[in-house]
Amino acid sequence: MFKQLLDKVGLGHSPQQSAAPDYGNLDYHWMPSSGNRQFKANPRMIVGARGNYLIDDRGRKIFDGLSGLWTCGMGHSQPKIVEAIAAQAGQLDFSPTFQFGHPKAFQLAQRIVDFMPAGLNRVFFTGSGSESADTSLKMARAYWRKRGMASKTKLLGRIKGYHGVNFGGISVGGIVGNRALYGHAVEADHLSSTLLAENLFCRGLPEHGAHLAEQLEELVMLHDASNIAALIVEPMAGSAGVLPPPVGYLQRLRELCDKHQILLIFDEVITGFGRVGAATGAEAFGVVPDMINIAKQLTNGAVPMGAVVVKQTIYDTFMEQGGPDYMVELPHGYTYSAHPLACAAALASLDLLESEGMFARSAALAPKLEDAVHSLRDHPHVADIRNCGSAAGITLASYPGEPARRPFEAAMKLWDKGFYARYGGDTLQIGLPFTTSDDELSALIDAIGATLREI
């Protein structure tokens, strides 16, 4: 059936829409981060993907305006990645990575370091962005304990920050919907969001807002540096609707973290490997943190994988304080850390990112996306537009008391028109495939414009 669908969506002709197959009872699958009731009443089934397009069960080609979930910047089903996974599955499908190793884990760690800022050169593998968040937070606490400063336990994040859905991540995260149901988790406090009225409709990095970094001084005055382990921020907040950092803001956070001996963690699960037109947000914005969390684009989304990359001094502290050499220096790790299929996919993905000049392609998209998305400024319901690299967020004015409804309605209309864009909170999010053509970008923006006039 998949082959028939692919034939149907072959180049140059619009496919006939066919009836959706019967999938039986959809009730058994509790879908993640989804309106289960709405979906099951009106399923949107994706049965294939090639390049910049998803293919639905009616044989429609749908432009993937969020690169999967910020995962597939190089487009779907990249043949070299597919081949690498298949070959690996036939050779070594799983390897116990506690106390044993497989070569690709070590090769991949070394390869990842090529893309990181100088000094961040030790790689701990996880299975996802959420696991990377919690791993980095645990490492930060353990690091200070190993250095004889066991009281440094408090974790700082930022309002509107997103660090996944595990307990550490939702504690430092600042998106209320992800926290409200779960009660008190890990001790944490937060900086303000960098979303300011003065920056509405700003193009690229906002001019105003560097002063918000000074709030770190206030949190230090409140909690005392001797109790604070780390600050975690996304260099560009993605899930809250694409919030680029104000000019000078990240630099000031770095200075204050140095001043107060607070570890600075960049959560680069979205910004890592091209989204902001460079290998990392650290590189794009010129600030080197102590740890970088990555996931998503690492394997081009083909196999789940994440990692935390740390400064060598952090790793060395664990080794020096590790006791006898047969002892585990950091009692932390996942069954699927450095899974062989993920390592194979990531090695192929990193090769392609480099050989195909993907960071430069993402950077080249930035001014085009900026012009295109800001052309929507005067459309109905548009309350703000932000852009950074190949990402953009369009905030829509809310229905009274229903902030998420209008972006949801817009995303559903877009889907009907053959375009996928994610909606989160009050914002439509765009994360273009790095290989997006001018025509594809125009078509997406036209479709968003038409949608805004219809809803």
Ligand SMILES: Cc1ncc(COP(=O)(O)O)c(C=O)c1O
């Ligand atoms: C910055 C950031 N951190 C963590 C995560 C969580 O990643 P995952 O969904 O792979 O657990 C995300 C996901 O979007 C993210 O954007």
